Amino acid sequence: MCGIVGLLIKKPEWRESLGELMVPMLIGMSDRGPDSAGLAVFTATLPEPQRKYSLYSKDKFDWESLRRSFPAAFATVPEIQSNGNRAVLISDREPDLVKQWLKAKYPQLHLLSTGRTIDLYKDTGKPAMVADRYNFSALKGSHAIAHTRMATESAVTPDRAHPFTAGEDFCLVHNGSLSNPYSIRRRLEPLGIHFETDNDTEAACRFLEWRMREGDDLETAIKQGFVELDGFYTFLMGTADKLALVRDAFACKPAVVAETDEYVAIASEFRSLAHLPDVKNAHLYEPAPEELYVWTV
Amino acid sequence: MDSLTASSTTTDSITFDLAQTSLREINHYLHHNLARGEKKIHILNPDGAHNIAVGLNAPVDVEILGHAGYYAASMNQLANVAIAGNVGTGVAENMMSGRVHVKGFASVSAGASAHGGLLIIDGDASLRCGISLKGADIVVGGSVGSFAAFMAQAGRIVVCGNAGEALGDSLYEAVIYVRGEIKSLGADAQIESMSEADYATVAELLAKAGFSYNPQDFKRVASAKQLYHWNADAVAGG
Numbered sequence: 445m446c447g448i449v450g451l452l453i454k455k456p457e458w459r460e461s462l463g464e465l466m467v468p469m470l471i472g473m474s475d476r477g478p479d480s481a482g483l484a485v486f487t488a489t490l491p492e493p494q495r496k497y498s499l500y501s502k503d504k505f506d507w508e509s510l511r512r513s514f515p516a517a518f519a520t521v522p523e524i525q526s527n528g529n530r531a532v533l534i535s536d537r538e539p540d541l542v543k544q545w546l547k548a549k550y551p552q553l554h555l556l557s558t559g560r561t562i563d564l565y566k567d568t569g570k571p572a573m574v575a576d577r578y579n580f581s582a583l584k585g586s587h588a589i590a591h592t593r594m595a596t597e598s599a600v601t602p603d604r605a606h607p608f609t610a611g612e613d614f615c616l617v618h619n620g621s622l623s624n625p626y627s628i629r630r631r632l633e634p635l636g637i638h639f640e641t642d643n644d645t646e647a648a649c650r651f652l653e654w655r656m657r658e659g660d661d662l663e664t665a666i667k668q669g670f671v672e673l674d675g676f677y678t679f680l681m682g683t684a685d686k687l688a689l690v691r692d693a694f695a696c697k698p699a700v701v702a703e704t705d706e707y708v709a710i711a712s713e714f715r716s717l718a719h720l721p722d723v724k725n726a727h728l729y730e731p732a733p734e735e736l737y738v739w740t741v
Numbered sequence: 742m743d744s745l746t747a748s749s750t751t752t753d754s755i756t757f758d759l760a761q762t763s764l765r766e767i768n769h770y771l772h773h774n775l776a777r778g779e780k781k782i783h784i785l786n787p788d789g790a791h792n793i794a795v796g797l798n799a800p801v802d803v804e805i806l807g808h809a810g811y812y813a814a815s816m817n818q819l820a821n822v823a824i825a826g827n828v829g830t831g832v833a834e835n836m837m838s839g840r841v842h843v844k845g846f847a848s849v850s851a852g853a854s855a856h857g858g859l860l861i862i863d864g865d866a867s868l869r870c871g872i873s874l875k876g877a878d879i880v881v882g883g884s885v886g887s888f889a890a891f892m893a894q895a896g897r898i899v900v901c902g903n904a905g906e907a908l909g910d911s912l913y914e915a916v917i918y919v920r921g922e923i924k925s926l927g928a929d930a931q932i933e934s935m936s937e938a939d940y941a942t943v944a945e946l947l948a949k950a951g952f953s954y955n956p957q958d959f960k961r962v963a964s965a966k967q968l969y970h971w972n973a974d975a976v977a978g979g
Binding site: 694695698700713714715716717718719724728729730732733 | 788789790807808810811827829830845846848849867868886887888
């Protein structure tokens with residue numbers, strides 16, 4: 445099944461509480477996706493040319509050794525914030541070079557996200573456990589999207605959990621299944637676009653990011669997705685300043701939106717919205733198939 | 742009362758709070774413990790829970806005060822269930838008799854395969870409303886999404902708003918009445934002229950549902966029967 449949730453805070457003073465509001469939303473979708481969970485949060489934006497890299501290690505990893513080895517390649521000490529198997533590295537060096545270096549020197553590390561705004565967490569385990577493991581309740585930011593996974597298309601591993609990312613400050617979560625992910629891959633791979641897993645959602649994520657890199661804005665890329673991406677889906681996407689929601693033409697996969705003056709909240713089912721402040725007076729609706737719903741921070 | 746936690750009881754009504762009492766206990770009560778003669782059951786804080794008041798089989802009034810999740814009041818028989826909120830997938834699915842009234846909007850597959858009874862949705866219904874309908878009546882105050890009444894076999898659907906794509910695709914004997922625009926008709930569905938009996942049917946169903954639209958404003962959609970390929974007479978005649 446899978447569950448998706450998203451929250452965009454309109455009232456700036458509520459951004460401190462993003463994680464606290466989000467965790468019950470995520471846990472509310474545990475029955476829809478009990479095997480893995482993930483969350484992408486969009487925080488205060490780093491100044492150019494800084495980038496932050498969310499990193500994950502399957503096994504225990506010595507993050508201090510990464511900090512120590514970085515200056516030899518880049519003549520600067522990076523900032524590293526670690527939490528168990530996950531860390532964020534912040535550096536002002538050229539992103540392609542940093543990524544190449546990380547991949548060559550630490551092939552055991554998985555790069556979860558890159559950007560000036562996005563932080564990403566994903567792991568296997570029950571959603572409540574994953575939320576505890578990375579202290580989702582303490583997260584702050586303008587908007588976040590999260591996912592609970594019931595694996596159908598590919599194995600239960602941390603890298604196949606959602607959100608998926610491509611490029612910078614872009615991520616996507618998916619409830620449903622695509623029927624043409626391999627034909628999408630076969631189109632993108634000759635363009636130099638590298639896939640990290642066999643997961644169908646990764647194809648949608650890389651397709652949309654490729655369209656945006658080619659010059660489409662988010663809305664145009666999504667419309668192209670309606671033409672090219674075949675299957676059942678509710679997609680929730682995040683960029684540095686936007687949250688976007690779409691469903692396929694048959695609307696096989698559910699979604700409910702609750703909007704107030706303070707927030708826009710999205711979930712696969714109302715169960716995940718029930719605890720939100722003043723939700724009883726929210727504008728509540730079900731998104732229509734193949735309609736674009738985009739909110740800006 | 743057994744071990745149930747009821748917020749309040751009077752001789753003819755009982756209130757349960759889903760924030761205090763498990764859904765399993767409440768549904769068990771509705772199935773097995775109605776002998777005390779309660780006329781009205783209130784259920785508070787549904788908060789989108791699935792399967793509230795499913796499979797009821799007694800002429801009892803149940804009011805759900807808030808939004809319900811999947812399959813609310815499905816497989817209903819005899820009961821009168823009102824939901825003061827929205828519902829998820831499959832409200833009143835496979836209803837046999839009685840009445841289910843959704844005061845908000847309904848998600849997909851509302852009234853799927855319902856054999857009898859009346860389903861009223863004050864707001865919009867999402868896709869596949871009345872799919873495979875087998876004899877129930879459905880009145881939607883708002884609009885219905887695409888594929889409404891897909892393969893509906895018997896029963897009547899009244900849509901006071903608009904209809905989405907492929908309305909009545911592969912209909913059998915069910916009839917749909919639409920007041921607003923129809924985005925497109927499904928395979929084998931056609932718009933037919935309204936007879937006096939049709940006007941009377943629409944008036945009857947609107948009255949039962951509490952809507953005051955003019956029956957003259959409705960169009961009739963039914964099957965052209967071009968997809969019927971069996972020959973019932975051949976079976977009967979041997």
